[in-house]
Amino acid sequence: MRETALRDAGRAGLAVVAAFLFYSLLGGLRPSVLVVFNAFSLVVVVFSIGRKEVFGAFLGAACGLIQDSFSLGIFGVAGLTKTLLGFWTGYVSQRLDVAPVSRNALFLMVMSTIELLLWALLNAFVLREQVDFRRGLLFLQPLVTALLGSLILQIVRRRQARRARA
Amino acid sequence: MPLWEKRKNFLLLGGLVVFHLVLISIQVPIGSDKKFLEKAVFFVFSPVQKAAVSGIRGLQAAWKDYFDLRGVRKENQDLKRELFFLGQEKRFLEDRLLGFRSEADLRASLAGFRDSLITARVIGSDAANYFRSVILDKGSLAGVQPDMAVCDRSGNLVGRTILPVSLNEAVVQLITDQDSSVSVSVITGEAGAGVVAILSGAKQAGYCTLKYILTTAQGGKENEELVTTGFDKIYPPGLRVGRIVSVKPTSTVFKSIVVRPNFSYATLDAVAVLPRVSGGKG
Numbered sequence: 001m002r003e004t005a006l007r008d009a010g011r012a013g014l015a016v017v018a019a020f021l022f023y024s025l026l027g028g029l030r031p032s033v034l035v036v037f038n039a040f041s042l043v044v045v046v047f048s049i050g051r052k053e054v055f056g057a058f059l060g061a062a063c064g065l066i067q068d069s070f071s072l073g074i075f076g077v078a079g080l081t082k083t084l085l086g087f088w089t090g091y092v093s094q095r096l097d098v099a100p101v102s103r104n105a106l107f108l109m110v111m112s113t114i115e116l117l118l119w120a121l122l123n124a125f126v127l128r129e130q131v132d133f134r135r136g137l138l139f140l141q142p143l144v145t146a147l148l149g150s151l152i153l154q155i156v157r158r159r160q161a162r163r164a165r166a
Numbered sequence: 167m168p169l170w171e172k173r174k175n176f177l178l179l180g181g182l183v184v185f186h187l188v189l190i191s192i193q194v195p196i197g198s199d200k201k202f203l204e205k206a207v208f209f210v211f212s213p214v215q216k217a218a219v220s221g222i223r224g225l226q227a228a229w230k231d232y233f234d235l236r237g238v239r240k241e242n243q244d245l246k247r248e249l250f251f252l253g254q255e256k257r258f259l260e261d262r263l264l265g266f267r268s269e270a271d272l273r274a275s276l277a278g279f280r281d282s283l284i285t286a287r288v289i290g291s292d293a294a295n296y297f298r299s300v301i302l303d304k305g306s307l308a309g310v311q312p313d314m315a316v317c318d319r320s321g322n323l324v325g326r327t328i329l330p331v332s333l334n335e336a337v338v339q340l341i342t343d344q345d346s347s348v349s350v351s352v353i354t355g356e357a358g359a360g361v362v363a364i365l366s367g368a369k370q371a372g373y374c375t376l377k378y379i380l381t382t383a384q385g386g387k388e389n390e391e392l393v394t395t396g397f398d399k400i401y402p403p404g405l406r407v408g409r410i411v412s413v414k415p416t417s418t419v420f421k422s423i424v425v426r427p428n429f430s431y432a433t434l435d436a437v438a439v440l441p442r443v444s445g446g447k448g
Contacts, residue, residue, distance in 0.1 A: 017214070020211060020214060020215070021214070021218045024214070024215035024218045024219055024289070024290060025218055025219060025222055027215075027219075027289075027290040027291045027301075028215075028218075028219035028222075028223075028288070028289045028290055028291075029219070029222065031291040031432075032432070034291070035296070052175075053175050053179070054174075054175050054178055054179075057178065057179055057182055058182070061182055061185075061186070065203070065207055066207060066211060068204070068207075069204050069207035069208045069211065070208065070211070070212075070215075070290060070292065070301065071292045071295055071298075071299070072292055072295055072298040072299040072337075072339065072343060072345075073292075073295045073298075074190055074193055075189060075190075075193060075203070075204040076186045076187075076189035076190040076193070077190060079186050079189070080183065080186035080187070080190070083179070083182045083183065083186060084179075084183070087175075087179050087182075091175075122190075126190060130369060132295075132296055132297075132371040134296065134371070
C-alpha cells in the first residue's frame with residue numbers, strides 16, 4: 001500500500017517535471033502553442049483519475065504554483081484552480097464510471113472547462129481586468145486537454161490489460 | 167467516528183483552499199514584493215527551464231553546424247552581432263540628436279555604450295498572461311539587475327527587468343503589461359520632442375495606452391512616434407517605443423490614445439539589456 005503510494009508520487013513527480021520541460025520548450029520555441037495546450041492541467045487530470053481526490057488536490061496545488069511562479073499574474077490563482085481540478089476529478093472518477101473513451105473525454109473536457117472558467121473569474125475578480133481569451137482560442141485548451149488526456153489514459157489501460165493477460 | 171476521519175478528504179481540500187486564498191489575499195493590492203514561496207519556486211525551476219531550452223537550441227545548432235559551412239556561419243554570426251550593435255548605436259544616436267544634444271554629449275554617451283550592453287535570449291514566456299512578461303537567459307551573474315531597460319534587435323523598447331532575478335535568468339515586464347508605466351514623449355514633428363505622457367499596457371492585448379494627454383493638447387495624434395523621456399529613472403531617454411494608432415475623445419479631460427509598440431512579441435528572440443540610467447533606483 002505504502003509502496004504503491006510512493007510509486008504513484010514518484011511517477012507524478014516525474015510527470016510534473018516532464019510537463020515543466022514541455023512548458024519551457026514550448027514557451028521558448030513556440031509560445032503561441034501555450035494558448036491551446038496546458039501541460040500542467042493534463043498531468044493533473046490524468047493522475048487524478050484512479051488515484052483519488054487527495055492525491056489530485058496536492059498534485060494540482062504543486063502544478064498550479066509552478067505555473068504561477070513563471071507568470072506575472074497573482075501567485076496562487078492557478079494553484080487554487082488546479083487544486084480544485086485535481087480534487088474533483090479524483091472524487092467524481094471514483095463515483096462515476098468514466099472509463100469508456102467518449103465518456104472519459106467528455107468528463108475531462110467538462111472538468112478542464114470549469115477550471116478555465118474559474119481561473120478567468122478569479123483573475124477578473126482579483127486583477128479587476130478582463131482576461132485575454134486570445135479571440136476564443138483559449139477555449140480550445142479544455143478540448144486539447146480532454147483529447148490528449150483520454151488518449152493517454154486509454155494507452156495506459158491497454159498496457160495494463162496486456163500485462164495482466166501476460 | 168470523529169469528524170476528522172469521516173470528512174478527512176474534504177478537510178484537506180479546505181486546508182489547501184484556505185492556504186491558496188491567504189496566498190492570494192496577501193498579494194492584494196497588486197504590486198507588492200514577490201513572496202518567498204514564489205521566489206523559491208522560480209529559483210528552483212528556472213535553471214531547469216534554461217537547461218531544457220538551451221539543450222534543444224544546442225541540438226538544433228549542432229545539427230546546423232554539421233551541415234552548414236562553418237566558416238560562412240561564423241562570419242554570418244559575427245555580422246549579425248555587429249549589425250545588432252550598430253542598430254542599437256544608430257537608434258541611440260538618432261534619438262539623442264532629436265533631443266538637440268551637443269556633439270560632445272553624444273560622443274560621451276556613446277563611449278563605452280557597446281561594452282555595457284548585455285545581450286540575452288528569450289527562453290520563456292508567460293503562458294497564463296500573454297504580453298505581460300518573458301524570461302531571459304541572463305541573470306545576476308551577467309550583471310542583470312532589476313529595473314534595467316530591455317530593447318529588441320532594432321533598439322525598440324521591450325520592457326524592464328523585474329524581480330525575481332536569479333543567477334542565470336531574469337524576468338522582464340513588457341511595456342504591454344497593464345501594470346507597467348513608462349514616461350514617454352510624443353514626437354510631434356519638426357519641433358522634436360513634444361508632449362510628455364505615461365505609457366501603460368492596454369486592455370487590448372499587445373497594445374499600449376497613453377495616459378494623461380489633455381484633449382486640448384497639441385500632441386497625441388495618429389501616426390505620431392513615441393520615445394522615452396528618462397524621467398522615470400529606469401528607461402534611458404530617447405528609446406523608441408511605438409506609434410499612436412488611434413485617438414478617441416472621452417467624457418474626461420484626457421484623450422483615449424492607443425499605441426502599437428514597435429517590438430514584436432511573436433518574434434522576440436535576442437534582446438539587449440541596457441545599463442541603468444544614472445540616478446535610477448538601486
